[in-house]
Amino acid sequence: MNAEGVARLMRAFGPAWLVMIADVDVASIVTGLQDGASWGYHMVFVMLILTVPLFFIQDAAGRLGTVSGMGLGRAIRERHGSRSIAIAALPMALTDFMTYVVEFAGIALGARLLGVSPALTVAVAFLAYAIIVATKRYRAAEAVLLPVSFMLVAAIVVSVAFFPVDPGRLLLEGLSPIQPYLSPGYGFLLAASIGAVIMPWMLFFHSGADARKGLSRADLPAERAETLVGAIVSEVLMAITVIDGYGLRLFDGTSTLSISPSEIASLLHPLGPISSLIMGVGFIAAGFLALTVASMASGWGFLAAVGSDSRRIGLAYYLIMGIAAASVAILETNLVSLMLDLMAAYTIVILPSLYYLGRLVSDPVIMRGHPLKSWERIVYWIMAALVFCVGLVGIILSL
16 A cells, blocks of 8 residues: 555544444443353354444445535435435434433443442433533543543453353354344344444444545545444454353353343453453443444434534533433343343334435435445345344344
């Protein structure tokens, strides 16, 4: 790669990588651990194969922002008008609320790992969140939280060494496409795993961040490469959490419906008492990082779609969502089940966003004469249909 290519790579770097790393949040980690605790290595195949739809869907979001210069919310308003905005705005607000609940629940779970009050910790997190959205100090928050979240990811990776791994069983079970897909328990966790990997807020953040960064079509190859690397890294990390989850089941000798905070803390059991400290601080940081990134997606999505530039309206939207979501996280006692249920529901509520994204990246006007090619459109719609249909079937099987 020549100097110009390196310069373009560095210029484009950021949004795609950040959205992928923020995607490996507390809910995603908990989902992967539950997958492994319930089904052993079977879910490893699912996590690895999800790299394909994750890349193609996120690539479409990145292309929209890079080529059109607009985030998903604004592009819907510009191209499809007020009626489509009304249809899209409610699902956007719903997915925002669900995302906030998930991340506040992750912070509450981190507090339980630390042995401190979840209610107090969530309240403090909400105040910090309110200050950030009011002052727009997103970058400062990212600068502090990203290294801590990387530490959590590193801890998850290192924890594999603490559990015995059966290579033969991992190969036969974890890498086999033949899985018990129609089993109710497997189907539900399959839906939750898809929701944990492909979240609605990611589409709004990725497209909006690329647009705000001022990327052009010339930056597209570098942006796509970053998306591909991010998709691979995030799904390898998710596969590792599944292996960790199976190790937890063997270590504790139980297979309960939901993993407990004490079992999560035992991921780093050789480290003794500080294992809870590492996991607790990591969960709080990861949850707050994802909350910060998701709140940017809210501003670039819902508010752009309804065409509001009012700072007062935007702040009111953030605070109402935050208060309601923090209240749910404080009142809910089974945080693991709450996260799994919301992850599964993501596969349904993401449908309007996937639909509009597919329409927009296929539109020559919005894409300034460079829409997706025919084969790319086919692949995108197959991936989008796969996400929705598998999620729907998994939820139905669990009823």
